[in-house]
Amino acid sequence: MISVVIPVHNEEKNIEPLYREIVAALEPLGEEFEIIFVNDGSTDGTGEVLRRLKMGDPRVRILEMDRNRGEAAALTAGFFHARGEIVASMDGDGQNDPAYLPEMIRRLREGGYAVVSGWRMKRKEPLFTRRIPSWIANRIIGLITGVRVHDNGCSLKVYRAEVVKRVQIPHGFHRFIPAVFGVKNHEVAEVRIVDRPRRFGRSHYGLKRTFEVLRELLTIRFVLGNRPAKERRLFLSFLILAVLSPATYLVFPNFRPWFSLAFLVLAALAFLIYRNLHRFNQAQERGVFVVQEVIHAAQV
Template sequence: MSVSIIIPLLNEEKNIEILYNEIQEVAARSRYTFEIVFVDDGSTDNSLSILESIQKENPQVIIISLRKNFGQTAALSAGFDMAGGEIIIAMDADLQNDPADIPLLLEKIEEGYDVVTGWRFDRKDPFFSRKLPSQIANKIISWTTSVNLHDYGCTLKAFKREVIKSIHLYGEMHRFIPAIASGMGISITEVKVNHRPRRFGSSKYGISRTIRVILDLVTVKFLLSYSTRPIHVFGTMGLLSGGVGFLIAATMTFQRQFYGMAMSDRPLIFLSILLMFVGVQFITMGLIAEMLSRTYHESQSKPTYYIRNVLKCSEDKRN
């Protein structure tokens, strides 16, 4: 079987050769054939020239040079599109992911899992700025998506080709690949992997990514639960809002008719009207979303289901 290793990078000139040599050591001991896809995400140092020199020595090295810095998700997506292996592995270029863990991922794929994700159980990063926010985020993502993993942020993952080729990534969604793939009914497992301190260069991650991750999490949750039935989420909110508004208006009308209580000088009447209008708007949004959902699936012939296997009797048995 063939393996494609996807490595997005940005200004990692001191790490590239070390990482390449470590991967080659793993490949030399493996019964798999390896190709390495480096995705240069707009580096401004000598990363690209180093990659070109490596490629001259090894034709199994593929270089994708992006026109500018598009971000890790886009770089991984470019690598996935170019990969030709039956098993696709993603990893960082900063040497914190250990290539020696690649056989662990491949063993789990051989056991029948569709996605194998790394768990940096002994993470070598600052606690308050990196580890603590990551732990909180992992709990929230696991609870929201119902896919319980210890470490969504670990780039070191392995995928069967048919799984990753069916996924399109946007924003910062590379960390949500296991959750997105779960909607296809695939099997996922997690393995403990080594995590090493960064030796050269600086981290490209910051606390500012938190807001983008939260927004992408909302998107992922919507896609997992309601992409083919958006009226269920918008319609529910519309009925709740409109129902509360109607109850408030009905109560005030009853008070006016039987107790002579004034309505015009009470702010609740405006709140009830607002809630009913908002309810109508939510239901209208749901109907529009339903039409967009159908256009999205039908125009691209995108299935609303994923088949694992088809079993048929032979013609001889049927006759």
């Protein structure tokens, strides 16, 4: 079975066209499939549209989040509820074209990969505020993790089911898939896709996203491997650097402003990374989503 996971938040006008495209792409494969819409606290008519689709097609599944928790939590919920041995993900805004799914599924199976990731061409986004920062971030992620994916931010991806059930994804870390799942570089393939403009509505991203990307970039290396041990070492580093900052002010009077400031900055960075890694580790213990599946279309 193939599972397609789609987080949606206030996408009432985009859902039906996207649903029709997914069905048109997957039905010719002659395989069982399910389409899992994760309604992430929508306040428009998204819920009603989803129920109407479910009434006409039992392959549609609806997971209702208890509140708006963000894309990372919604993806995790869909991944953990997926029944298929192959799990695809995509955005609910229509920018990802489902027509590429058959090719990506074929690459996954024939190449023995763990993940096949979309690589967006001709992106319909601003050059300086989205595309250039994305290019820089992707190269940094590749250097840090060793997983050299050209477009980590592309939501159109296809996975083997066991890969997506490895971790709970805290807020913000979905931008670093597949590295956050711990896959190796040779386990990832890429398929070039044409990016499409958003059909209806507006983007949910804001300036806050820039800070979050930088914070997660600093943390991603520590997410890989023995996370609890790294968390303890980071906290110890923070304590040592925090003590050294005032100590250098007393021991090196000629250089005290610079030494003290340098240790203070390092201590702040260590604490920021420690807190973010602690948040990631807590997510594995507590989970990041609370959902209820809509079994009957008339369910409120």
